Amino acid sequence: xxxxxxxxxxxxxxxxxxxxxxxxxxxxxxxxxxxxxxxxxxxxxxxxxxxxxxxxxxxxxxxxxxxxxxxxxxxxxxxxxxxxxxxxxxxxxxxxxxxxxxxxxxxxxxxxxxxxxxxxxxxxxxxxxxxxxxxxxxxxxxxxxxxxxxxxxxxxxxxxxxxxxxxxxxxxxxxxxxxxxxxxxxxxxxxxxxxxxxxxxxxxxxxxxxxxxxxxxxxxxxxxxxxxxxxxxxxxxxxxxxxxxxxxxxxxxxxxxxxxxxxxxxxxxxxxxxxxxxxxxxxxxxxxxxxxxxxxxxxxxxxxxxxxxxxxxxxxxxxxxxxxxxxxxxxxxxxxxxxxxxxxxxxxxxxxxxxxxxxxxxxxxxxxxxxxxxxxxxxxxxxxxxxxxxxxxxxxxxxxxxxxxxxxxxxxxxxxxxxxxxxxxxxxxxxxxxxxxxxxxxxxxxxxxxxxxxxxxxxxxxxxxxxxxxxxxxxxxxxxxxxxxxxxxxxxxxxxxxxxxxxxxxxxxxxxxxxxxxxxxxxxxxxxxxxxxxxxxxxxxxxxxxxxxxxxxxxxxxxxxxxxxxxxxxxxxxxxxxxxxxxxxxxxxxxxxxxxxxxxxxxxxxxxxxxxxxxxxxxxxxxxxxxxxxxxxxxxxxxxxxxxxxxxxxxxxxxxxxxxxxx
Numbered sequence: 001x002x003x004x005x006x007x008x009x010x011x012x013x014x015x016x017x018x019x020x021x022x023x024x025x026x027x028x029x030x031x032x033x034x035x036x037x038x039x040x041x042x043x044x045x046x047x048x049x050x051x052x053x054x055x056x057x058x059x060x061x062x063x064x065x066x067x068x069x070x071x072x073x074x075x076x077x078x079x080x081x082x083x084x085x086x087x088x089x090x091x092x093x094x095x096x097x098x099x100x101x102x103x104x105x106x107x108x109x110x111x112x113x114x115x116x117x118x119x120x121x122x123x124x125x126x127x128x129x130x131x132x133x134x135x136x137x138x139x140x141x142x143x144x145x146x147x148x149x150x151x152x153x154x155x156x157x158x159x160x161x162x163x164x165x166x167x168x169x170x171x172x173x174x175x176x177x178x179x180x181x182x183x184x185x186x187x188x189x190x191x192x193x194x195x196x197x198x199x200x201x202x203x204x205x206x207x208x209x210x211x212x213x214x215x216x217x218x219x220x221x222x223x224x225x226x227x228x229x230x231x232x233x234x235x236x237x238x239x240x241x242x243x244x245x246x247x248x249x250x251x252x253x254x255x256x257x258x259x260x261x262x263x264x265x266x267x268x269x270x271x272x273x274x275x276x277x278x279x280x281x282x283x284x285x286x287x288x289x290x291x292x293x294x295x296x297x298x299x300x301x302x303x304x305x306x307x308x309x310x311x312x313x314x315x316x317x318x319x320x321x322x323x324x325x326x327x328x329x330x331x332x333x334x335x336x337x338x339x340x341x342x343x344x345x346x347x348x349x350x351x352x353x354x355x356x357x358x359x360x361x362x363x364x365x366x367x368x369x370x371x372x373x374x375x376x377x378x379x380x381x382x383x384x385x386x387x388x389x390x391x392x393x394x395x396x397x398x399x400x401x402x403x404x405x406x407x408x409x410x411x412x413x414x415x416x417x418x419x420x421x422x423x424x425x426x427x428x429x430x431x432x433x434x435x436x437x438x439x440x441x442x443x444x445x446x447x448x449x450x451x452x453x454x455x456x457x458x459x460x461x462x463x464x465x466x467x468x469x470x471x472x473x474x475x476x477x478x479x480x481x482x483x484x485x486x487x488x489x490x491x492x493x494x495x496x497x498x499x500x501x502x503x504x505x506x507x508x509x510x511x512x513x514x515x516x517x518x519x520x521x522x523x524x525x526x527x528x529x530x531x532x533x534x535x536x537x538x539x540x541x542x543x544x545x546x547x548x549x550x551x552x553x554x555x556x557x558x559x560x561x562x563x564x565x566x567x568x569x570x571x572x573x574x575x576x577x578x579x580x581x582x583x584x585x586x587x588x589x590x591x592x593x594x595x596x597x598x599x600x601x602x603x604x605x606x607x608x609x610x611x612x613x614x615x616x617x618x619x620x621x622x623x624x625x626x627x628x629x630x631x632x633x634x635x636x637x638x639x640x641x642x643x644x645x646x647x648x649x650x651x652x653x654x655x656x657x658x659x660x661x662x663x
Contacts, residue, residue: 063148064113066155067125070146071108074127074163085151087159097161097168100176101337103308105132116147123148123155127163133176133335135309137351140337142166167339167346175338175345178311181331183280184356186292186321189364189395195292195322198281199255201263201274203227208245210271216240219271220248226266227251247273254281279315280322288368290399290407291509291559293320321359321509321560331356360561362393370660374653375400381641383409384657385543389551389635392558397540402641411512413536414639417613418475418646419626420496420531422545423516425472425480425585426578427487427495435469435581435588439483441476447526452481455612455645469585473593475610481526489520492528498574500544500554501537508563513541532613539639546628547635549586550607552579555635583607586630594647595627598655603662604632608654610646625649631658 069082077094084090095102111126124145131140142165147158161168186195205223210216220239224232227250239248253261255276267274280295282288298306298316310316314333317326334353338345364386371384375398382400387393399408406412433439441463444453454477462474471479493516496502503513514537520528527533537545540557547555554574586607590598595608611626625643627650629636636657643649 061155063123063125063150063155064110066148066157067110067113067123067127067146070125070148070157070163071110071127074108074129075106077102083154083156084159085149085156090159093159093161094164097164097173099174101131101174104176105308106130113148121150129164131337131349133337133349133351134332136332136354137335140349140351142348165339165348167341167348169341172339172341175340177336177338178314179334179336179353180315181333181353182355183295183315183331184329184358185280186282186329186359186361189362189393192365194287194361194363194365195280195282197278199276200252200279200281201255201258201261201276202249202252203261203263203266203272203274204247204249204251205239205271206247206273207239207242207271208247209273213240216271219269220250223250223266223269223272226262226269247275252279254285283365283369286372286401287365288363288372288397289320290403290405291320291363291397291410293322293324294318295322321361324509325359325560325563328357329359362388362391362395362559362561363397364395367396367661368398371396371398371657372400374398374656374660378402378640378653380643381406381408381412382653383412383539383637383639384653385409385540385637386657386661387540387543387547387555387557387635388633389547389555389630390633392547392555394540394557394559395634397559407510408539408639408641410538410540411510412538412639413512413514414538414624414641415532415535415613415615416514416537416542417531417611417624417626418477419542419545419609419611419628419637420501420535420537421472421475421480421529421611422549422582422586422609422628423492423496423499423501424483424487424529424531425468426498426574426582427491428468428483429578429581430491430495430572431483431486433468433483435467435585437468438465439468439471439479440464441466441471441474441479441482443478445478445481445526447481447484448522450523450526452477452526452530454478469588470592472585472609473588473591475594477530480529484526484529487529489516489525489528490518492516492525493518494572496535498554498572498578499548500556501541503541503556508558508560511540511557511559512538513544514538531611532615539637542626542628542639543635543637546586546609546630546637548574549579549582550630550633550635552576595629595651597647597651598629598658601631601655601658601662603658606631606658610651612643612645627651627654629654629658634658634661 073079073082077091079091087093107130109128113123113125116122116124127144127146129142133140144163146163148155161172185193188194205220210219217236220236221232224235229235235250242248266272282292295315296318298310298314303310317323332354335351337349339348367386375382378400379402381403384398386396388395397409444451462470496516501514502516517534524533528535544555544557586609589595589608590606594610598606598608606629608629613624614621616622625640625646627638627646638650638654640649
């Protein structure tokens with residue numbers, strides 16, 4: 001025979017390859033041969049194999065070995081180790097049977113393997129399936145059995161749906177039904193519900209009842225036109241591309257706005273379906289939207305990143321606090337496993353859901369609404385932030401419509417202009433200047449060849465030698481720049497940090513407090529002293545400045561309760577004595593300085609500081625308008641991009657807010 005005459009090294013190579021392959025399947029003897037296979041081997045190979053067997057080669061795999069391989073394959077769904085009969089594609093059969101369960105973590109363990117009634121060549125293996133259907137759900141445990149049989153000396157496993165569940169049949173399939181948990185509310189000051197379940201109407205085209213393609217197209221165009229869509233054809237195309245029985249939502253409106261949107265009339269249109277449901281919503285569509293965020297169907301990316309916790313169709317937080325704290329707000333959905341056989345569903349397992357936890361924040365609903373109402377007519381980016389000095393609670397953080405959806409109130413960084421002179425004043429106080437110390441306020445001052453001047457219209461009577469409190473009250477640029485010889489950049493940064501500017505740490509919400517360089521010199525340092533140069537701060541940080549002065553200690557803004565910020569403490573904390581001097585100086589701004597228009601605001605005395613920050617290369621330069629103030633246990637910052645002057649642009653907004661807050 002040709003095989004007998006082949007070179008021995010080739011025969012040995014084939015033998016070693018076959019032995020290795022078989023050993024990898026059997027996990028036993030490296031050379032194990034079934035009798036039926038052995039009798040076809042050439043005698044030149046057969047004799048050495050007999051010698052190996054005589055030398056004590058271990059017997060072949062046991063039925064327990066095959067059961068373990070089957071359990072491993074059932075666990076991962078691959079069927080790449082067990083020898084399975086009765087199904088040409090057991091992996092596909094298992095996946096079809098499991099349905100959505102196939103994606104859920106599971107383990108299959110082997111119990112006792114016993115001789116079956118069929119005789120010595122058949123065994124029964126006990127299998128225990130353990131399914132993980134959620135972090136807070138009890139595992140689902142199923143006991144099944146597998147039939148093993150010895151064929152030509154090798155143990156094989158028989159495929160059957162009963163491997164997965166005793167009641168499963170060839171026509172069966174599993175269904176996993178998820179019951180969404182009730183999403184937690186976002187609750188504001190004094191327990192006021194901010195984001196809670198509210199009634200809405202979904203308005204769209206129901207393709208199952210809209211007629212033929214032409215009628216559906218006409219209905220979609222008509223609906224989009226009535227709703228005022230800029231491109232009705234785009235919605236009609238979306239409807240056309242959906243499934244034949246799809247419901248394609250055009251818009252979702254609040255129930256209380258149904259008359260405004262003409263819902264009663266829309267209900268009567270051909271092909272239009274108006275569906276009522278509940279969804280988490282704030283008091284209005286604009287209420288702190290940039291901060292709170294939105295809730296909607298989970299994106300593919302969110303589902304992929306969830307590790308199985310989120311499935312297609314789940315509603316989750318998509319942005320803002322809703323996204324940041326989605327895990328606790330969302331809760332855990334309930335899970336029910338059904339076995340469907342011939343159109344009959346049998347419930348096999350049910351785990352109740354765990355409702356989401358409410359998120360407590362500090363926003364005061366009336367104050368937030370007041371701030372947003374005041375900013376509504378403002379064209380450029382704008383913000384109003386209100387903080388309670390005694391607690392640090394953020395009572396309002398409104399970004400105007402001109403911000404275009406950006407979080408100007410909390411993340412917008414701008415030169416704070418003369419409102420930053422509070423930090424400069426603190427640095428000067430720390431170098432021995434008192435509110436009554438005489439300082440020089442010339443019309444101009446030159447630093448390294450660059451001339452700085454006061455704002456146009458600066459009162460001539462406050463030029464020359466004036467008390468430091470008057471220089472701050474009238475916002476004298478040259479007097480503050482005159483402190484450059486004593487106040488270094490490091491001193492200025494330390495004073496700013498004591499007031500909460502450029503604080504670092506872990507925040508419970510997206511927040512940028514600003515930056516103050518510690519190594520500026522020359523003209524840059526001079527500009528920093530009047531809140532320009534490279535100094536940056538957010539409106540919330542500047543509200544924190546007013547709050548810190550009012551409280552007499554550094555105030556860290558708090559927006560999310562139970563998730564407190566961990567701000568790094570400043571190197572030289574604000575002292576009560578320093579705060580008292582700053583309080584008197586900010587009060588002087590209202591009594592005799594740039595903000596006398598606030599004197600008749602009802603309630604406790606108001607202390608304030610205005611600011612105008614110049615920037616750009618135009619002549620005259622562009623300006624941002626600022627004002628900060630405190631009154632009793634309320635501190636406020638107002639910012640308007642491209643404003644005229646602090647008092648002219650931001651001042652009226654601040655006054656309106658203080659009067660509105662006073663009731």
